[in-house]
Amino acid sequence: MAIARVVVAAEEIDASDDDSGAPSRLEPRSPASTARLAALFAEHAGFVARTLRRLGIPDGDVEDGLQEVFIVAQSKLDRIEPGKERSFLFGIARRRASTVRRSISRTMARIDRVSVGIEMSEPAPDSGERAEQAHARAALDAVLDALPLDLRTVLVLHELEEMETADIAELLDIPLGTVASRLRRAREKFEIEAEAVRDALARSDGLVNR
Amino acid sequence: MKRYQEDPETPTHLRKLLESARGDDLDAQRTQRVAKRMGIAAALAMAPESAVFPAAARAHAPLAKTTLRTLVVVGAGLCLVGGVAGTSSWRSPGDTAGPASTPRATAITSAPTATPATTPTPTPLEPVIVAPQVAPVPAMSVAALPNAKVAPRAAHADPAPTATPATEDDGDDLHAELLALEAVRKATSEGRPRAALSLLDGYAAKHRAGKLREEASVLRIEALASSGDRAGASRLADRFLRESPNTVYGPRVRAAVSRASSPEQQ
Numbered sequence: 096m097a098i099a100r101v102v103v104a105a106e107e108i109d110a111s112d113d114d115s116g117a118p119s120r121l122e123p124r125s126p127a128s129t130a131r132l133a134a135l136f137a138e139h140a141g142f143v144a145r146t147l148r149r150l151g152i153p154d155g156d157v158e159d160g161l162q163e164v165f166i167v168a169q170s171k172l173d174r175i176e177p178g179k180e181r182s183f184l185f186g187i188a189r190r191r192a193s194t195v196r197r198s199i200s201r202t203m204a205r206i207d208r209v210s211v212g213i214e215m216s217e218p219a220p221d222s223g224e225r226a227e228q229a230h231a232r233a234a235l236d237a238v239l240d241a242l243p244l245d246l247r248t249v250l251v252l253h254e255l256e257e258m259e260t261a262d263i264a265e266l267l268d269i270p271l272g273t274v275a276s277r278l279r280r281a282r283e284k285f286e287i288e289a290e291a292v293r294d295a296l297a298r299s300d301g302l303v304n305r
Numbered sequence: 306m307k308r309y310q311e312d313p314e315t316p317t318h319l320r321k322l323l324e325s326a327r328g329d330d331l332d333a334q335r336t337q338r339v340a341k342r343m344g345i346a347a348a349l350a351m352a353p354e355s356a357v358f359p360a361a362a363r364a365h366a367p368l369a370k371t372t373l374r375t376l377v378v379v380g381a382g383l384c385l386v387g388g389v390a391g392t393s394s395w396r397s398p399g400d401t402a403g404p405a406s407t408p409r410a411t412a413i414t415s416a417p418t419a420t421p422a423t424t425p426t427p428t429p430l431e432p433v434i435v436a437p438q439v440a441p442v443p444a445m446s447v448a449a450l451p452n453a454k455v456a457p458r459a460a461h462a463d464p465a466p467t468a469t470p471a472t473e474d475d476g477d478d479l480h481a482e483l484l485a486l487e488a489v490r491k492a493t494s495e496g497r498p499r500a501a502l503s504l505l506d507g508y509a510a511k512h513r514a515g516k517l518r519e520e521a522s523v524l525r526i527e528a529l530a531s532s533g534d535r536a537g538a539s540r541l542a543d544r545f546l547r548e549s550p551n552t553v554y555g556p557r558v559r560a561a562v563s564r565a566s567s568p569e570q571q
Contacts, residue, residue: 124344127520133348136340144331157331162339169343173557177494231325238322254308255326278306286319293318 124169132169139181140165142256143188149251150192151240160195164188182266193244234292241288246281249274482508482517489524498531523554530565538565 124132140161147160164187168175175183239247248267252258260278264271309315309323331339340346485508492501505525508515515521522545529538542562546555 129345129348132343133340133345136343136345137349140336140339141330144336145329148329149326158335158339161331161336162342165339165343177490228325228328231321232328235322235325251326253306254310254323255329257308260306275306282306289319289322292322 128169128172131172132165135168135175135180135184136165139184142181143184145256146185146188146251147192149239149255150189150244150247151196151236152192156195160188160191163191182268185266189244189248196240196244238285238288238292242281242284246277246284249277250281250285253278479516482512482515485511486517486521486524489521489528493524493528493531496531498528501528502532519549519552519554523558526558527561530561533565535562535565538562 143164144157144161147157147164148154152160164184167187168184171183239251242250249263252263252266253260258266260274261271264274267274309319337346340349485504489501489504489508492498492504502525505521505528508521512518512521522541526538526542526545529535529541539562542558545558546552552558
């Protein structure tokens with residue numbers, strides 16, 4: 096399902112998306128290009144993977160998403176400005192996440208997703224901590240899914256990637272004031288949604304522990 | 306704006322939500338799988354300081370800023386000249402390096418390309434990947450490069466565009482070439498074309514049969530154009546394109562000469 100979802104998402108790329116027409120994985124590649132791609136991967140794969148995860152791509156789809164991002168990057172190696180590699184890759188990752196989010200069914204309510212996450216995280220006898228962690232991560236997904244992507248982006252970069260606002264502005268190529276404004280609105284919405292999820296979790300616990 | 310994690314008044318449930326994201330990194334096994342599918346696992350493994358395939362990996366420990374900064378594998382043309390070099394090889398997903406490929410992309414430690422402020426502060430629970438213990442790549446400065454006579458550019462013998470076949474002992478040579486041309490690229494990007502040309506003279510003297518002669522030629526053309534030597538850039542570009550009519554660097558070379566000839570450059 097993970098692969099199918101990403102493939103479907105790729106097919107739904109907007110016509111204006113610069114990442115459309117990503118090359119086949121079998122495109123000939125010189126040793127120089129391979130080395131350059133490997134360097135980009137070594138430097139930025141972790142950041143790209145975290146970005147994909149935190150912008151809404153389910154954990155099971157992150158590998159495919161990571162591969163898609165670097166395949167696109169491979170096709171545009173000569174366009175990547177030195178020093179702007181992370182920004183370039185982030186842009187691809189963000190567009191991928193946006194596409195995948197659109198393709199994921201929205202009929203499942205946010206609260207239901209949290210509940211399903213709890214059901215799927217059947218705790219093993221000695222993994223109470225892991226179960227709690229999984230529950231919290233599923234809840235975080237639900238909360239972040241409620242945020243528009245532009246707000247979600249600045250929030251995860253600031254709070255989770257712990258980037259400074261100036262660096263976020265540079266990464267996203269937007270004014271610093273815009274970052275500050277989006278971050279303020281993102282935090283407001285994040286807190287509201289987190290309250291809703293907390294209430295739902297409390298209700299679920301009440302039902303389960305009756 | 307203070308982050309939630311830095312604010313003692315952050316409600317517990319918010320703190321727990323955010324802490325749950327600390328495990329968002331892809332573990333080494335999954336990352337390696339992606340690299341293999343892309344056919345770059347060998348290139349990554351060649352990097353002595355690669356943190357993607359460490360000799361021993363520890364999970365759930367901070368990803369050190371310095372470790373991140375040593376994760377650069379610079380291959381021929383990476384930060385030197387973009388695009389695809391003349392020779393190419395088919396790669397398929399999962400390919401490991403074969404004799405036809407050139408896993409000569411040696412790993413060097415490069416200076417950070419971003420300022421420290423752009424590096425995210427690692428959180429305590431982020432997984433760490435420990436690089437294997439290897440001798441650090443010696444830093445090289447321009448002064449450390451062999452002395453090269455700054456011959457008149459027009460009279461300097463330009464290297465042939467095609468690379469010689471790889472041999473068993475080429476790893477160190479390629480490494481040295483990469484370092485040399487990285488310095489050239491840096492000089493050019495910093496607006497010092499004459500320094501770049503001097504470095505290229507040094508490269509040509511030291512690596513007469515170098516594998517990156519084609520890339521060096523392209524960099525020389527660009528440096529000549531940037532320095533204002535339009536005639537020299539044009540002469541070299543003509544020769545380069547005549548000797549390598551199918552080079553993938555053609556558009557880039559023509560663009561460099563065109564820029565040098567534009568009215569804005571006069």
